[in-house]
Amino acid sequence: MNSEDIARLAGVSRSTVSRVINNYANVPEATRAKVLAVIEKYNYEPNTSARILAGKSNNTIGLFVISVSEKERRIYQNAYYSSFINAVVDVANDNGYYVLVHTIYSEKDYSKVKQSFLQKRICAGILVGNEKLSSALKEISRMGYPIGIVDYDPEDIEKYDLDDSNLIVVNSKDYEGTTDALNYLIGLGHREIGIITGRMETYSGRQRYEAYINVLESNGIEIKPEFVLKGEFHKKKTYDEVRNLVDSKKLPTALFACNDDMALAAMEVFSENGIRIPEDISIIGFDDIPLAAHIKPALSTVKVPGYEMVGHITELVISKIESKVRKFHYESIPDQLIIRDTCTNVRDGAF
Amino acid sequence: MNSEDIARLAGVSRSTVSRVINNYANVPEATRAKVLAVIEKYNYEPNTSARILAGKSNNTIGLFVISVSEKERRIYQNAYYSSFINAVVDVANDNGYYVLVHTIYSEKDYSKVKQSFLQKRICAGILVGNEKLSSALKEISRMGYPIGIVDYDPEDIEKYDLDDSNLIVVNSKDYEGTTDALNYLIGLGHREIGIITGRMETYSGRQRYEAYINVLESNGIEIKPEFVLKGEFHKKKTYDEVRNLVDSKKLPTALFACNDDMALAAMEVFSENGIRIPEDISIIGFDDIPLAAHIKPALSTVKVPGYEMVGHITELVISKIESKVRKFHYESIPDQLIIRDTCTNVRDGAF
DNA sequence: CTGAAAGCGCTTACAG
DNA sequence: CTGAAAGCGCTTACAG
Numbered sequence: 227m228n229s230e231d232i233a234r235l236a237g238v239s240r241s242t243v244s245r246v247i248n249n250y251a252n253v254p255e256a257t258r259a260k261v262l263a264v265i266e267k268y269n270y271e272p273n274t275s276a277r278i279l280a281g282k283s284n285n286t287i288g289l290f291v292i293s294v295s296e297k298e299r300r301i302y303q304n305a306y307y308s309s310f311i312n313a314v315v316d317v318a319n320d321n322g323y324y325v326l327v328h329t330i331y332s333e334k335d336y337s338k339v340k341q342s343f344l345q346k347r348i349c350a351g352i353l354v355g356n357e358k359l360s361s362a363l364k365e366i367s368r369m370g371y372p373i374g375i376v377d378y379d380p381e382d383i384e385k386y387d388l389d390d391s392n393l394i395v396v397n398s399k400d401y402e403g404t405t406d407a408l409n410y411l412i413g414l415g416h417r418e419i420g421i422i423t424g425r426m427e428t429y430s431g432r433q434r435y436e437a438y439i440n441v442l443e444s445n446g447i448e449i450k451p452e453f454v455l456k457g458e459f460h461k462k463k464t465y466d467e468v469r470n471l472v473d474s475k476k477l478p479t480a481l482f483a484c485n486d487d488m489a490l491a492a493m494e495v496f497s498e499n500g501i502r503i504p505e506d507i508s509i510i511g512f513d514d515i516p517l518a519a520h521i522k523p524a525l526s527t528v529k530v531p532g533y534e535m536v537g538h539i540t541e542l543v544i545s546k547i548e549s550k551v552r553k554f555h556y557e558s559i560p561d562q563l564i565i566r567d568t569c570t571n572v573r574d575g576a577f
Numbered sequence: 578m579n580s581e582d583i584a585r586l587a588g589v590s591r592s593t594v595s596r597v598i599n600n601y602a603n604v605p606e607a608t609r610a611k612v613l614a615v616i617e618k619y620n621y622e623p624n625t626s627a628r629i630l631a632g633k634s635n636n637t638i639g640l641f642v643i644s645v646s647e648k649e650r651r652i653y654q655n656a657y658y659s660s661f662i663n664a665v666v667d668v669a670n671d672n673g674y675y676v677l678v679h680t681i682y683s684e685k686d687y688s689k690v691k692q693s694f695l696q697k698r699i700c701a702g703i704l705v706g707n708e709k710l711s712s713a714l715k716e717i718s719r720m721g722y723p724i725g726i727v728d729y730d731p732e733d734i735e736k737y738d739l740d741d742s743n744l745i746v747v748n749s750k751d752y753e754g755t756t757d758a759l760n761y762l763i764g765l766g767h768r769e770i771g772i773i774t775g776r777m778e779t780y781s782g783r784q785r786y787e788a789y790i791n792v793l794e795s796n797g798i799e800i801k802p803e804f805v806l807k808g809e810f811h812k813k814k815t816y817d818e819v820r821n822l823v824d825s826k827k828l829p830t831a832l833f834a835c836n837d838d839m840a841l842a843a844m845e846v847f848s849e850n851g852i853r854i855p856e857d858i859s860i861i862g863f864d865d866i867p868l869a870a871h872i873k874p875a876l877s878t879v880k881v882p883g884y885e886m887v888g889h890i891t892e893l894v895i896s897k898i899e900s901k902v903r904k905f906h907y908e909s910i911p912d913q914l915i916i917r918d919t920c921t922n923v924r925d926g927a928f
Numbered sequence: 929c930t931g932a933a934a935g936c937g938c939t940t941a942c943a944g
Numbered sequence: 945c946t947g948a949a950a951g952c953g954c955t956t957a958c959a960g
Contacts, residue, residue: 228953239931244955252929271695275626275635276953279936284626286677291666308659315642315678319689324698326637327666327678338670344622346937347675490871517868520841579937590947595939603945627937630952 227270236264247272278346285323287543288348289314290339292330292355310354310376313536321544330355336362343369350374350543354536357427364388372546374539379429380556390554394546396539400430400512403528403561404437407482407510410526410563412445415572416480416508420453420471422464422492424484431459434484434512453478457488464491472499477507479572486511486518486527493521493568504570514564523567535559578621587615598623629697637675638894639699640665641690643706645683661705661727664887672895681706687713694720701725701894705887708778715739723897725890730780731907741905745897747890751781751863754879754912755788758833758861761877761914763796766923767831767859771804771822773815773843775835782810785835785863804829808839815842823850828858830923837862837869837878844872844919855921865915874918886910 229247233240238261245253246261264270278284291307311327318325326348328338340362342348351366352374367373367388374394383390411419421438424431442449452474455467464487471477472495483489489511493503503509503523511518514529542555580598584591589612596604597612615621629635642658662678669676677699679689691713693699701723704714718724718739725745734741762770772789775782793800803825806818815838822828823846834840840862844854854860854874862869865880893906 229955230953240954241931241933241956242929245930248955254929257929269691269695271692273630273953274696274698275629276936277955278626279624279630279938280953280955281936282955289678308662311659311662311678312680315680319680324677324679326675327640327662328675329663329666329670340620341622344620345625347625494871517871520868521871522873580939581937591938592940592947592949593945596946599939605945608945624937627952628939630954631937631939632952633939 227268229272232261232264232268232270235268236261283547284346284349286348287314287318287323287325287540288339288342288351289325289327290330290351290353290355291327292353292357294330294332294355294357307354309533310536313533314352314540317537317540318544321541323544333360333362336360336366339366340369343371350547352376352536352539352543357425361386367392372543374543376536376539377428377430379432383554391552392546394539394542394555395557396535396542397429397558398530398535399558399560400433401437403512403530403563404434404482405441406561406563407512407528408438408441410565411480411482411508411510411569412441412447414480414508414569417447417572418450418453418478418480419447420455420478420481422455422457422467422481422483422488424457424459424488428459431484438482452476457484457491459485459488461487461491464488465495468492468495472496472501477501480508480510480569483509483511486513486515486525489525489527489568490517490521493525504568508569508572510569518564519566526566526568527564529562529564531559531561578619580623583612583615583619583621586619587612634898635697635700636673637677637699638665638669638891639690639693639702640676640678641681641702641704641706642678643681643704643708645681645706645708658705660884661887664884665703665891668888668891669895674895684711684713687711687717690717691720694722701898703727703887703890703894708776712737718743723894725894727887727890728779728781730783734905742903743897745890745893745906746908747886747893748780748909749881749886750909750911751784752788754863754881754914755785755833756792757912757914758863758879759789759792761916762831762833762859762861762920763792763798765831765859765920768798768923769801769804769829769831770798771806771829771832773806773808773818773832773834773839775808775810775839779810782835789833803827808835808842810836810839812838812842815839816846819843819846823847823852828852831859831861831920834860834862837864837866837876840876840878840919841868841872844876855919859920859923861920869915870917877917877919878915880913880915882910882912
């Protein structure tokens with residue numbers, strides 16, 4: 227069943243069938259109804275490849291989920307990501323777009339992005355993932371398609387010579403979120419504040435660390451290298467770092483973890499060692515993963531609105547596809563401090 | 578840049594370029610190298626739509642994530658699903674396939690499946706989701722494309738008149754998993770065993786319930802209606818049901834929850850009411866979501882190998898695409914009882 | 929308002 | 945081994 231069949235059955239030409247399908251204005255209602263009836267009756271749907279080849283948009287957004295640092299190829303383990311995929315698909319589908327999902331596990335896989343464009347499979351791309359985006363990004367940005375990136379340093383655009391006219395960058399306000407968390411801790415009287423850092427290959431990892439340094443310094447609090455634990459956003463790394471800290475017998479009174487996974491890992495180690503939270507040490511995380519509210523004690527954290535952020539970038543990408551305006555768009559979304567049960571006034575503690 | 582440009586640049590015809598791209602045997606090495614060099618140099622990738630239109634497979638699998646019962650369109654909240662998407666994408670990408678992800682939130686959305694086939698966007702479909710699959714499935718099964726379905730009653734195939742020659746159904750062994758969990762509880766001395774049921778619209782929901790009934794009966798244990806709580810796989814519903822149970826002052830000594838979310842909800846309610854787990858009541862879940870191992874006490878449960886299950890069905894679908902053998906394939910994957918800290922011998926308890 | 933025809937970029941018998 | 949040509953199923957100027 228193709229447009230020619232429909233045309234014959236409706237007693238018109240393929241041109242007219244096409245006009246009906248594409249909602250051209252200059253088709254009399256009677257003709258339109260006649261054609262529509264045949265289309266309906268035979269359950270006809272135009273061949274997508276033919277339409278694209280003839281000049282229509284493919285209406286497909288590529289979603290590239292980058293995870294070059296994970297050993298295991300289990301992105302979903304990271305609760306962070308699953309909401310991203312869902313957000314893109316929801317918003318795209320609502321707007322009549324399809325989404326092609328790809329995972330990127332290595333530097334080499336970046337060629338998949340370029341390839342998808344070159345093969346004309348997609349008309350825009352959204353990149354999410356926790357790694358420094360490779361140099362491949364320069365090339366990708368220059369292909370002329372709208373590209374949405376989540377968690378990217380806007381200064382890197384110039385630094386890596388990207389073409390920003392096709393770029394949409396949406397970040398969460400990690401610096402401010404971190405500042406809020408730290409000020410909260412300081413307000414509770416803490417002066418010995420440690421950090422479990424994320425991956426410095428990510429913008430959010432760097433921002434959270436920088437905010438830590440700056441807030442402490444501007445409050446006249448000394449930054450002790452032994453209280454700076456390198457967690458890399460991973461639980462495994464964090465276990466080791468926190469165990470070392472515990473072994474050193476010198477604990478801070480509060481610990482700021484750059485994500486909830488690491489905060490949880492730290493809590494486990496403390497719990498194993500009879501160190502009470504928050505009595506012996508306060509701890510605060512980042513992200514607000516579902517688990518955070520459910521563990522005991524419930525984890526105080528900084529909520530990153532992941533679904534909203536990614537849903538929003540999807541809307542921006544779609545409007546860029548349709549508007550043809552080529553202009554850099556940057557946005558950052560506020561985080562929210564969520565106070566639960568893992569932080570307490572330093573004077574109430576055992577120290 | 579198209580195949581004609583490449584042809585001219587390489588001094589051959591488009592036919593030869595095509596033969597090189599498609600790895601035809603009858604191209605001399607020298608010619609192949611010459612063409613490849615030009616392709617490489619200009620970063621040429623053949624236009625996908627043109628290839629498909631000319632007869633190539635679109636190499637795209639549609640992944641339809643069904644969630645008609647959820648109020649909120651947040652599939653990812655269900656930890657269950659995110660691993661599914663990831664599994665399909667990983668396996669498909671590894672085999673050179675693309676995946677188009679769609680969410681289905683209403684009965685009406687099922688037309689998206691049919692449409693995607695009719696428009697020739699996809700050459701196979703995988704349906705995952707927690708609802709009774711609609712009657713649309715009959716039509717979909719008859720379109721002649723391989724369809725993989727997770728969690729579907731094989732008896733419904735005949736009942737709903739599906740064409741099974743294109744079907745691949747993969748379930749987890751819910752009945753056996755439930756039996757294991759219940760036998761474990763019975764082995765601990767429990768005779769007062771309640772259940773929080775899932776959605777009866779799902780095969781797994783029904784299987785788990787049926788196994789509960791049968792195991793109890795075959796052990797001569799009375800099934801008390803007041804111990805059958807209707808949780809619908811949802812936390813909210815479960816809170817209400819468990820509160821009612823607690824208010825009734827008549828608790829079973831053990832509770833089998835048809836998924837971990839509901840087990841967790843029950844634990845929260847018990848905890849609020851000073852009912853200790855496992856001392857006052859044993860509880861066991863189903864699924865083994867990441868949270869299960871991390872809450873205190875750690876939840877005993879039946880692990881469903883979701884990623885493996887869906888990865889496997891993806892492999893089966895791909896081999897069906899490529900083999901052209903049309904024959905029903907059914908498989909069920911064993912679950913695994915995971916004993917952690919929420920169940921204890923009934924004699925040790927406070928009852 | 930509508931049809932004939934060109935064209936999108938490939939693949940693949942067909943003929944040599 | 946290789947090229948000319950038909951054909952895949954549409955869309956869209958073009959002409960009327």
